[in-house]
Amino acid sequence: xxxxxxxxxxxxxxxxxxxxxxxxxxxxxxxxxxxxxxxxxxxxxxxxxxxxxxxxxxxxxxxxxxxxxxxxxxxxxxxxxxxxxxxxxxxxxxxxxxxxxxxxxxxxxxxxxxxxxxxxxxxxxxxxxxxxxxxxxxxxxxxxxxxxxxxxxxxxxxxxxxxxxxxxxxxxxxxxxxxxxxxxxxxxxxxxxxxxxxxxxxxxxxxxxxxxxxxxxxxxxxxxxxxxxxxxxxxxxxxxxxxxxxxxxxxxxxxxxxx
Amino acid sequence: xxxxxxxxxxxxxxxxxxxxxxxxxxxxxxxxxxxxxxxxxxxxxxxxxxxxxxxxxxxxxxxxxxxxxxxxxxxxxxxxxxxxxxxxxxxxxxxxxxxxxxxxxxxxxxxxxxxxxxxxxxxxxxxxxxxxxxxxxxxxxxxxxxxxxxxxxxxxxxxxxxxxxxxxxxxxxxxxxxxxxxxxxxxxxxxxxxxxxxxxxxxxxxxxxxxxxxxxxxxxxxxxxxxxxxxxxxxxxxxxxxxxxxxxxxxxxxxxxxxxxxxxxxxxxxxxxxxxxxxxxxxxxxxxxxxxxxxxxxxxxxxxxxxxxxxxxxxxxxxxxxxxxxxxxxxxxxxxxxxxxxxxxxxxxxxxxxxxxxxxxxxxxxxxxxxxxxxxxxxxxxxxxxxxxxxxxxxxxxxxxxxxxxxxxxxxxxxxxxxxxxxxxxxxxxxxxxxxxxxxxxxxxxxxxxxxxxxxxxxxxxxxxxxxxxxxxxxxxxxxxxxxxxxxxxxxxxxxxxxxxxxxxxxxxxxxxxxxxxxxxxxxxxxxxxxxxxxxxxxxxxxxxxxxxxxxxxxxxxxxxxxxx
Numbered sequence: 001x002x003x004x005x006x007x008x009x010x011x012x013x014x015x016x017x018x019x020x021x022x023x024x025x026x027x028x029x030x031x032x033x034x035x036x037x038x039x040x041x042x043x044x045x046x047x048x049x050x051x052x053x054x055x056x057x058x059x060x061x062x063x064x065x066x067x068x069x070x071x072x073x074x075x076x077x078x079x080x081x082x083x084x085x086x087x088x089x090x091x092x093x094x095x096x097x098x099x100x101x102x103x104x105x106x107x108x109x110x111x112x113x114x115x116x117x118x119x120x121x122x123x124x125x126x127x128x129x130x131x132x133x134x135x136x137x138x139x140x141x142x143x144x145x146x147x148x149x150x151x152x153x154x155x156x157x158x159x160x161x162x163x164x165x166x167x168x169x170x171x172x173x174x175x176x177x178x179x180x181x182x183x184x185x186x187x188x189x190x191x192x193x194x195x196x197x198x199x200x201x202x203x204x205x206x207x208x209x210x211x212x213x214x215x216x217x218x219x220x221x222x223x224x225x226x227x228x229x230x231x232x233x234x235x236x237x238x239x240x241x242x243x244x245x246x247x248x249x250x251x252x253x254x255x256x257x258x259x
Numbered sequence: 260x261x262x263x264x265x266x267x268x269x270x271x272x273x274x275x276x277x278x279x280x281x282x283x284x285x286x287x288x289x290x291x292x293x294x295x296x297x298x299x300x301x302x303x304x305x306x307x308x309x310x311x312x313x314x315x316x317x318x319x320x321x322x323x324x325x326x327x328x329x330x331x332x333x334x335x336x337x338x339x340x341x342x343x344x345x346x347x348x349x350x351x352x353x354x355x356x357x358x359x360x361x362x363x364x365x366x367x368x369x370x371x372x373x374x375x376x377x378x379x380x381x382x383x384x385x386x387x388x389x390x391x392x393x394x395x396x397x398x399x400x401x402x403x404x405x406x407x408x409x410x411x412x413x414x415x416x417x418x419x420x421x422x423x424x425x426x427x428x429x430x431x432x433x434x435x436x437x438x439x440x441x442x443x444x445x446x447x448x449x450x451x452x453x454x455x456x457x458x459x460x461x462x463x464x465x466x467x468x469x470x471x472x473x474x475x476x477x478x479x480x481x482x483x484x485x486x487x488x489x490x491x492x493x494x495x496x497x498x499x500x501x502x503x504x505x506x507x508x509x510x511x512x513x514x515x516x517x518x519x520x521x522x523x524x525x526x527x528x529x530x531x532x533x534x535x536x537x538x539x540x541x542x543x544x545x546x547x548x549x550x551x552x553x554x555x556x557x558x559x560x561x562x563x564x565x566x567x568x569x570x571x572x573x574x575x576x577x578x579x580x581x582x583x584x585x586x587x588x589x590x591x592x593x594x595x596x597x598x599x600x601x602x603x604x605x606x607x608x609x610x611x612x613x614x615x616x617x618x619x620x621x622x623x624x625x626x627x628x629x630x631x632x633x634x635x636x637x638x639x640x641x642x643x644x645x646x647x648x649x650x651x652x653x654x655x656x657x658x659x660x661x662x663x664x665x666x667x668x669x670x671x672x673x674x675x676x677x678x679x680x681x682x683x684x685x686x687x688x689x690x691x692x693x694x695x696x697x698x699x700x701x702x703x704x705x706x707x708x709x710x711x712x713x714x715x716x717x718x719x720x721x722x723x724x725x726x727x728x729x730x731x732x733x734x735x736x737x738x739x740x741x742x743x744x745x746x747x748x749x750x751x752x753x754x755x756x757x758x759x760x761x762x763x764x765x766x767x768x769x770x771x772x773x774x775x776x777x778x779x780x781x782x783x784x785x786x787x788x789x790x791x792x793x794x795x796x797x798x799x800x801x802x803x804x805x806x807x808x809x810x811x812x813x814x815x816x817x818x819x820x821x822x823x824x
Binding site: 004006008010015026086124125146149157160161162163165166167168170171186187188190193194197198199201202203204205207208209210211212214216217218219220221222 | 279312314318338339340341343344347348350352354355356358360361363364367368369370371372373374375376377381384385398400402415416420458607608612632633636640641643646647648649650651660661665666695709710713739
């Protein structure tokens with residue numbers, strides 16, 4: 001199984017400059033927080049999903065659906081208990097608290113999906129180039145993209161090691177929480193040892209390929225901000241400004257919610 | 260002319276180690292030469308490699324004496340990055356070296372570091388991918404490539420920097436026979452170029468025939484540095500250095516030929532055999548075949564039954580299709596196939612790690628889906644390829660005791676079974692040692708012991724000899740053989756062909772998720788063409804026997820059936 005999220009498709013979203021995609025990602029982190037009303041947040045969610053559809057990236061939802069599902073279930077319950085409002089609904093739950101919970105759940109889901117779309121359409125190398133073009137030193141940019149790469153690698157190693165230990169009779173599913181954590185030792189130690197070992201080879205290989213040998217470097221991937229990037233960015237800024245204006249004008253809020 | 264590389268009294272001791280890794284190595288490699296370095300595990304071969312581009316002394320902290328000069332310049336005088344343009348280094352662990360999201364970017368990474376212009380980079384990517392025969396793979400993700408392709412990509416990514424010296428550290432260890440051949444075809448092409456110096460660390464003697472020179476290292480010292488064909492004829496030197504001698508050469512050596520006359524390849528062997536008027540005794544050969552048949556009668560009833568097994572990954576890719584197979588008690592079965600053919604997927608069904616998409620797998624008469632992984636583990640033990648994927652305890656004893664303890668066994672009984680398991684792998688009395696301080700061969704044994712400790716009837720071994728030197732491989736397989744003779748059923752997944760020939764009874768060849776061939780090892784190895792289609796090759800002695808019309812499996816068998824005419 002390929003542990004990376006990136007999908008090698010040729011959509012106009014893929015072709016955007018990595019900097020544009022980074023700005024869009026940041027913007028998508030901000031947009032759902034403009035509104036409190038779950039219906040308005042739902043609009044933002046629909047927008048993100050449509051964008052993901054255009055980017056042909058929604059197949060990756062299959063890989064994270066469980067996390068999203070848990071967020072959608074747990075968050076509203078949590079806020080219904082913790083928050084309070086004016087209109088009683090049933091038992092001790094108030095309408096406003098539930099609605100707020102729904103908004104929050106959607107906000108988290110939006111951020112996760114936006115991140116997913118970003119990783120589905122942007123290569124690690126593009127992340128690095130984008131950061132370099134924004135003035136960040138290459139060493140740091142490379143570290144960021146390596147971290148992105150390392151996560152799936154560790155997950156893959158963990159899966160193999162899990163199989164090895166389960167073959168020896170390790171059962172992770174039973175016992176109380178403390179027992180369960182202790183049971184993970186047979187997984188964590190080999191994952192750690194293997195990761196350190198392969199990271200060591202990795203850094204030797206980097207040095208042996210001249211990493212950091214010269215102050216400057218060139219890039220194989222060709223990136224440039226074009227007309228499409230400008231249009232997308234302008235459209236997004238207009239959208240964000242529009243949403244803020246709506247909210248200031250009194251739409252999309254949630255009256256009567258208190259913590 | 261100035262040598263490409265010269266080692267002048269190089270000695271090195273890693274920090275925290277008592278013994279030096281290298282002591283007083285003096286050797287010169289001329290430009291354009293192809294040098295192979297051989298020797299037992301821990302002889303200092305990899306240390307030699309990493310001293311070539313300055314990783315020693317700059318990356319590793321330790322004590323270095325003497326000098327390494329690359330085209331006259333001491334490695335002490337510059338950074339690793341500066342030498343990277345002169346010396347390309349490819350490490351054994353190719354998985355850890357590949358990090359880009361597609362093949363072209365992986366190759367371009369080196370030139371990027373040296374600020375090569377984009378047009379030139381595009382040219383180089385195209386050219387080196389051609390050299391390693393990966394044209395058309397530009398947009399593939401490295402993770403989706405086969406082992407051989409990954410290793411070729413690792414080589415391409417270094418070639419793109421256009422170094423004058425290329426060093427490959429055990430490039431073929433994890434590869435199937437045809438994957439190995441692919442690497443050596445590249446080496447051969449490079450050898451023909453006068454401007455590239457090639458230094459290769461290698462275990463497999465069969466692949467070193469084309470080298471100009473072979474250097475044999477033992478305990479940090481050079482014990483031989485002679486033309487390749489001369490070293491390959493020195494059977495005793497190789498055996499003392501834990502290097503497997505060429506089988507045909509050993510056969511003639513045991514028959515008493517003096518060193519200078521020894522043939523190296525099966526073809527040379529057949530010619531020499533005929534010239535001397537020797538022949539194979541049909542009666543004695545018939546006895547070998549009869550012994551195979553007799554062994555077969557000694558097996559018990561079936562312990563694993565596979566019927567119409569199909570396995571599909573969650574993403575829909577078919578890994579196995581319509582596999583039928585029966586394993587009987589007391590058998591020693593080898594599962595063969597190319598990297599990615601589905602052989603590991605098949606055996607993972609035997610201990611319940613994977614559940615069939617279609618068809619059934621029965622262990623001890625009961626379907627695996629009805630038995631839990633833990634209960635199955637009692638019958639079928641599985642030793643994974645990499646011992647570091649399972650070792651986690653502070654002591655060898657605790658590691659081996661993990662299985663019995665987790666099954667709730669009493670302390671006395673656990674102790675007894677652990678002692679027994681450690682004795683079986685010749686690690687008795689070493690229970691208090693730290694498993695991480697052991698050699699790879701010993702860690703492999705700990706992994707086997709930890710599975711043996713629950714006394715399974717069937718033992719699955721995934722690539723039990725990978726990464727071990729010849730002496731370690733022999734002792735590992737002798738251990739497995741003795742377990743088999745004591746009653747264990749053995750299933751070994753491997754692509755080390757001589758191991759299959761000498762140790763296994765029966766073999767299954769998996770190709771593209773189907774069983775392509777199955778039969779006794781003697782029958783399988785007689786089908787050289789079919790084997791080649793499955794990316795496998797017979798060992799030299801088998802090809803030698805086949806060419807004479809009598810399939811034999813080992814040098815010993817060949818010696819047994821030879822008659823003077």
